[in-house]
Amino acid sequence: MSAPMSNANTWTIAAAREALRKGEISAVDLTMACLTAIDAGDGLNAFVHKTPEIALEQARAADARLAAGDAPSMCGIPLGIKDLFCTKGVPSQAASNILRGFRPEYESTVTTRLFDAGAVMLGKLNMDEFAMGSSNETSTYGNAVSPWRRGNDTTALTPGGSSGGSAAAVAADLCLAATGTDTGGSIRQPAAFTGIVGIKPTYGRVSRWGIVAFASSLDQAGPMTKTVRDAAIFLQAMAGHDPKDSTSADLPVPDFEAALTGDIRGKKIGIPREYRLDGIPAEIDALWQRGIEMLRDAGAEIVDISLPHTKYALPAYYVIAPAEASSNLARYDGVRYGHRATLSAGEGIVDMYEKTRAEGFGKEVQRRVMIGTYVLSAGFYDAYYNRARKVRALIKRDFELAFAAGIDSILTPATPSAAFGLGEMASADPVEMYLNDVFTVTVNLAGLPGISVPVGLDAKGLPLGLQLIGRPWEEGDLLNHAYVLERAAGFVSKPAKWW
Amino acid sequence: MSIDIDTARKVAHLARIRVQEDDLPALARELSGILGFMEQLNEVDVTGIEPMVSVTPMRLARRADVVTDGNIQEQVLKNAPDAREGFFAVPKVVE
Numbered sequence: 001m002s003a004p005m006s007n008a009n010t011w012t013i014a015a016a017r018e019a020l021r022k023g024e025i026s027a028v029d030l031t032m033a034c035l036t037a038i039d040a041g042d043g044l045n046a047f048v049h050k051t052p053e054i055a056l057e058q059a060r061a062a063d064a065r066l067a068a069g070d071a072p073s074m075c076g077i078p079l080g081i082k083d084l085f086c087t088k089g090v091p092s093q094a095a096s097n098i099l100r101g102f103r104p105e106y107e108s109t110v111t112t113r114l115f116d117a118g119a120v121m122l123g124k125l126n127m128d129e130f131a132m133g134s135s136n137e138t139s140t141y142g143n144a145v146s147p148w149r150r151g152n153d154t155t156a157l158t159p160g161g162s163s164g165g166s167a168a169a170v171a172a173d174l175c176l177a178a179t180g181t182d183t184g185g186s187i188r189q190p191a192a193f194t195g196i197v198g199i200k201p202t203y204g205r206v207s208r209w210g211i212v213a214f215a216s217s218l219d220q221a222g223p224m225t226k227t228v229r230d231a232a233i234f235l236q237a238m239a240g241h242d243p244k245d246s247t248s249a250d251l252p253v254p255d256f257e258a259a260l261t262g263d264i265r266g267k268k269i270g271i272p273r274e275y276r277l278d279g280i281p282a283e284i285d286a287l288w289q290r291g292i293e294m295l296r297d298a299g300a301e302i303v304d305i306s307l308p309h310t311k312y313a314l315p316a317y318y319v320i321a322p323a324e325a326s327s328n329l330a331r332y333d334g335v336r337y338g339h340r341a342t343l344s345a346g347e348g349i350v351d352m353y354e355k356t357r358a359e360g361f362g363k364e365v366q367r368r369v370m371i372g373t374y375v376l377s378a379g380f381y382d383a384y385y386n387r388a389r390k391v392r393a394l395i396k397r398d399f400e401l402a403f404a405a406g407i408d409s410i411l412t413p414a415t416p417s418a419a420f421g422l423g424e425m426a427s428a429d430p431v432e433m434y435l436n437d438v439f440t441v442t443v444n445l446a447g448l449p450g451i452s453v454p455v456g457l458d459a460k461g462l463p464l465g466l467q468l469i470g471r472p473w474e475e476g477d478l479l480n481h482a483y484v485l486e487r488a489a490g491f492v493s494k495p496a497k498w499w
Numbered sequence: 500m501s502i503d504i505d506t507a508r509k510v511a512h513l514a515r516i517r518v519q520e521d522d523l524p525a526l527a528r529e530l531s532g533i534l535g536f537m538e539q540l541n542e543v544d545v546t547g548i549e550p551m552v553s554v555t556p557m558r559l560a561r562r563a564d565v566v567t568d569g570n571i572q573e574q575v576l577k578n579a580p581d582a583r584e585g586f587f588a589v590p591k592v593v594e
Binding site for chain 1: 502506507510511512513514515516517518526529530532533534536537538539540541542543545548549550551552553554555557559560562571574575577578579580581587589590591592
């Protein structure tokens with residue numbers, strides 16, 4: 001590897017694509033730069049299963065394609081893959097003890113598409129167990145650590161969750177980009193906490209096949225990247241109809257990168273008044289105001305809007321998501337894969353189920369499975385689950401009315417605060433942790449695309465992001481709005497390397 | 500709605516998660532706290548609103564009712580904690 005290329009792990013996908021096509025670097029050298037950075041980054045606990053042999057084999061294949069002139073955009077691009085994605089022959093545990101040792105015999109649709117496009121898998125990334133968490137503290141692998149610190153304070157901070165390993169890895173330049181998944185904010189919140197870009201596409205845009213299910217009506221996979229352009233390139237390669245996912249939309253995928261014109265003149269940006277919450281730090285409000293001014297300066301029309309059912313999104317989410325999780329996680333019974341408890345003499349199959357699940361699931365997962373079981377149980381189904389689904393319909397209608405009135409996208413804060421310290425929420429009520437999702441869950445409930453863009457730093461030097469919410473299936477427009485915001489914000493800060 | 504210890508025990512059993520008797524009071528408190536948070540939903544007027552079934556208005560796709568997969572017994576059993584003679588093995592279920 002030649003010296004000037006040794007920092008190739010810091011490149012964007014767009015820059016790497018150009019360098020690869022021009023032959024200025026090989027996919028193998030680019031991959032080596034990332035593998036070196038990953039080994040030096042063990043202190044972040046982002047990569048939990050490294051796959052250097054697979055990476056180098058894929059990189060050599062990518063170099064052959066590049067040499068033959070057959071090079072899609074993602075050809076030779078080294079990626080991290082969230083542990084929630086099933087990858088053939090490679091541990092895929094959803095960061096859970098109950099799936100320890102599980103090596104899928106199949107490949108998820110998303111990773112299949114990425115590999116078909118020539119992308120390189122560097123390894124599997126840390127996350128909250130079964131994607132249930134907002135701080136990566138529920139992982140069986142231990143905490144992922146943010147590369148960011150509060151100035152000279154060495155307190156270890158959360159990279160957010162559930163896609164915490166993905167966020168830490170991209171922010172620390174261990175890979176060019178990573179896959180994430182988002183059920184209530186799990187791409188957008190960690191992206192905001194680590195100063196990167198993360199987009200949750202419209203529900204149905206990306207196949208869920210082969211991704212360990214949490215809440216099937218809310219889960220969507222998406223890219224976590226260093227720039228908006230990279231998000232467009234990456235999403236293009238992930239998206240598209242898949243007959244193996246019955247909720248996958250049979251719609252053409254437009255050219256997302258071509259949508260990045262930088263022109264949003266005349267577009268109407270909605271500012272929802274219900275997102276102005278009491279007790280939100282002044283810095284978050286100020287950031288939001290700056291974002292509004294940036295979009296106005298770019299020629300957009302700023303419109304105050306109302307999404308009246310916003311305050312009921314979190315309670316509705318915390319009925320619906322655990323209900324679906326309790327059903328989805330019923331499959332972990334110690335019979336077909338993963339952990340099985342050791343039984344004592346005389347113990348039967350029910351003991352096997354109960355002990356297996358008590359040993360295999362962590363506390364937060366157990367809590368959510370039990371809440372879900374309760375709200376679905378006879379006598380409470382109507383009071384909780386059906387009521388939450390009705391409220392969900394109202395939340396979706398709020399957005400539909402705003403879009404019908406001509407709103408093109410909606411600007412909100414991404415998170416109610418900057419990243420907090422690992423362990424700082426340990427004594428908090430579970431509900432306090434759930435508040436992290438206050439600005440993001442509405443988007444999952446309504447099935448809309450949402451993107452988090454880094455816009456500034458707080459007084460302690462930590463990244464803060466804003467969220468843009470788009471019309472269904474209009475990820476191209478949404479990415480273009482985000483591109484304008486990104487250019488105006490000019491966020492270029494990187495964490496100072498301590499790891 | 501608050502969850503008492505008996506209800507917590509019942510929910511844990513329904514969820515097939517073993518919870519030690521000593522841990523039930525704390526579990527009941529935690530579940531009650533979360534349910535208390537959900538009570539806010541009772542403030543919403545949902546008269547005449549249908550519960551959402553699908554977030555995108557689409558019909559589920561159909562396909563011909565034919566076999567599309569199979570003959571992969573080895574792969575199916577590959578990750579089983581206990582597989583014998585082509586089957587998943589479990590503790591005796593019927594006396």
